[in-house]
Amino acid sequence: MLSLGEEIKQTKFKSEHQKAMLNILLTANTLYASNNRFFKKFDLSPEQYNVLRILRGTHPKPCSVLSIQERMLDKMSNASRLVDKLEAKGLLTRKPCKEDRRQVDINITKAGLQILDDIDVPFESMESVLECVSDKELARFNEILDIIRNKYRDAANAV
Amino acid sequence: MLSLGEEIKQTKFKSEHQKAMLNILLTANTLYASNNRFFKKFDLSPEQYNVLRILRGTHPKPCSVLSIQERMLDKMSNASRLVDKLEAKGLLTRKPCKEDRRQVDINITKAGLQILDDIDVPFESMESVLECVSDKELARFNEILDIIRNKYRDAANAV
DNA sequence: ATACAATTAATGTAACAACAATTAATACGC
DNA sequence: GCGTATTAATTGTTGTTACATTAATTGTAT
Numbered sequence: 463m464l465s466l467g468e469e470i471k472q473t474k475f476k477s478e479h480q481k482a483m484l485n486i487l488l489t490a491n492t493l494y495a496s497n498n499r500f501f502k503k504f505d506l507s508p509e510q511y512n513v514l515r516i517l518r519g520t521h522p523k524p525c526s527v528l529s530i531q532e533r534m535l536d537k538m539s540n541a542s543r544l545v546d547k548l549e550a551k552g553l554l555t556r557k558p559c560k561e562d563r564r565q566v567d568i569n570i571t572k573a574g575l576q577i578l579d580d581i582d583v584p585f586e587s588m589e590s591v592l593e594c595v596s597d598k599e600l601a602r603f604n605e606i607l608d609i610i611r612n613k614y615r616d617a618a619n620a621v
Numbered sequence: 622m623l624s625l626g627e628e629i630k631q632t633k634f635k636s637e638h639q640k641a642m643l644n645i646l647l648t649a650n651t652l653y654a655s656n657n658r659f660f661k662k663f664d665l666s667p668e669q670y671n672v673l674r675i676l677r678g679t680h681p682k683p684c685s686v687l688s689i690q691e692r693m694l695d696k697m698s699n700a701s702r703l704v705d706k707l708e709a710k711g712l713l714t715r716k717p718c719k720e721d722r723r724q725v726d727i728n729i730t731k732a733g734l735q736i737l738d739d740i741d742v743p744f745e746s747m748e749s750v751l752e753c754v755s756d757k758e759l760a761r762f763n764e765i766l767d768i769i770r771n772k773y774r775d776a777a778n779a780v
Numbered sequence: 781a782t783a784c785a786a787t788t789a790a791t792g793t794a795a796c797a798a799c800a801a802t803t804a805a806t807a808c809g810c
Numbered sequence: 811g812c813g814t815a816t817t818a819a820t821t822g823t824t825g826t827t828a829c830a831t832t833a834a835t836t837g838t839a840t
Contacts, residue, residue: 463771466763471692472678478759479751483652485766488694490649492770493642496777498798507826519631527789533630535647540827542790564788564835591772592638595765600637603765604625606754607644611651612622613750618655657828666796686819699797701820723805723818 486610500588504581505551509536513544514578517554517570524567526559553577645769659747663740664710668695672703673737676713676729683726685718712736 466485467473475481497508506514516533517525531541545568548554553574559565570578592600625644626632634640656667665673675692676684690700704727707713712733718724751759 463767465767469770470694471688478756478763479754480748482751482759482762482766483748484694485763486645486649487652489766489770490645490653491695493646493773494649496773500777509826528787529630535629535643536650536827539790539829543826546790562788562836566789588773588776589639589642591769591776592641592765594768595638597637599761599765600641602758603641603762604637604644606751606758606762607641607648608622608624609753610750611628611648614652614747615655617747617750618659654828668796687817695797698799698820701818702796705820721806721818725819 482606483610486607496588500585501581504577506577509534509540509544510548511581512536513541513548514553514570514574517568518575518578521570521575524559524569526565527568528565530568548574641765642769645766655747659744660740663736665736668693668699668703669707670740671695672700672707673712673729673733676727677734677737680729680734683718683728685724686727687724689727707733 466481466488467475469488470484475484494508497511501508501511504511512534513530516530519533520529527541527545530545531539534541545554545556545566549556551573553571555569555571557567557569559567595603625640625647626634628647629643634643653667656670660667660670663670671693672689675689678692679688686700686704689704690698693700704713704715704725708715710732711730713730714728716726716728718726754762
């Protein structure tokens with residue numbers, strides 16, 4: 463098992479909190495890379511998987527591009543293109559929205575639901591790596607992440 | 622202050638550990654995006670900053686491309702091109718290594734050290750957002766991140 | 781009703797990342 | 811010493827991201 467220091471070959475850190483910041487970035491990169499490789503087996507990217515999950519969540523109700531974007535982990539402007547890709551694979555359908563013609567009604571297809579079904583079991587086994595940590599500790603862990611996100615964003619904007 | 626659930630508009634989570642996994646990814650995305658915007662003021666990307674930090678660490682000794690890559694948070698094969706960019710900006714120099722002519726001796730320049738100096742103060746103020754959490758808690762926080770990284774990587778490879 | 785602002789989705793673009801392939805130099809086995 | 815394997819750095823390619831812009835539709839104030 464490799465510590466942060468071993469992984470980035472750095473022996474000294476200025477403080478425990480600086481170490482924590484680096485550790486989050488490194489850990490997320492690792493998670494992301496692992497996810498990338500994992501989802502490739504299903505010919506999906508992590509972002510595409512995220513979109514399908516969101517659509518399964520609202521199913522059978524449709525979802526607009528904007529709602530997808532708001533629910534995504536990565537809030538960039540690629541939801542439209544991600545939907546393109548998934549539509550080409552037949553995993554979702556896109557049709558104009560009657561009520562507001564600016565919007566698009568996006569629905570997950572049977573094939574989309576099926577692929578999520580295939581992914582569920584192996585993916586859950588990956589997510590369960592944290593079972594060895596107690597819920598109480600994880601709750602605090604999540605709290606700290608929430609703090610970091612909010613304060614860091616503010617700090618970066620302030621500078 | 623926004624919780625994970627508020628940020629991705631999801632009210633229910635399957636478990637505290639699934640929530641933690643999502644939270645790490647979201648938090649890292651936020652940090653990365655904030656860093657992106659922050660470093661743009663200095664005409665640098667977060668990765669370029671990372672390279673300069675590594676070079677300041679070994680300074681005045683030179684560093685090879687491979688050592689840079691090993692120390693980077695993102696272990697991809699772009700170190701060479703990052704070095705290109707930084708050389709073009711005059712922030713580092715590149716010269717063939719005498720002992721092993723496959724390698725390149727990379728050194729940070731005065732201008733490179735200067736820009737790091739300019740960045741140090743505002744960046745440290747950003748990193749200090751975690752001062753409100755005790756060192757003891759942060760130590761455990763770092764431990765949990767180490768566990769996640771190692772176990773997740775293994776789990777993804779096993780599937 | 782009409783002009784103007786706001787919202788939604790799609791696209792153009794430049795830069796960047798992932799991965800493979802290439803080139804050059806060195807190490808190693810025989 | 812010679813051929814092969816390994817290592818270091820670079821480059822090519824393909825796809826993606828970030829950001830800005832555009833186009834179409836709807837909301838709103840007068």
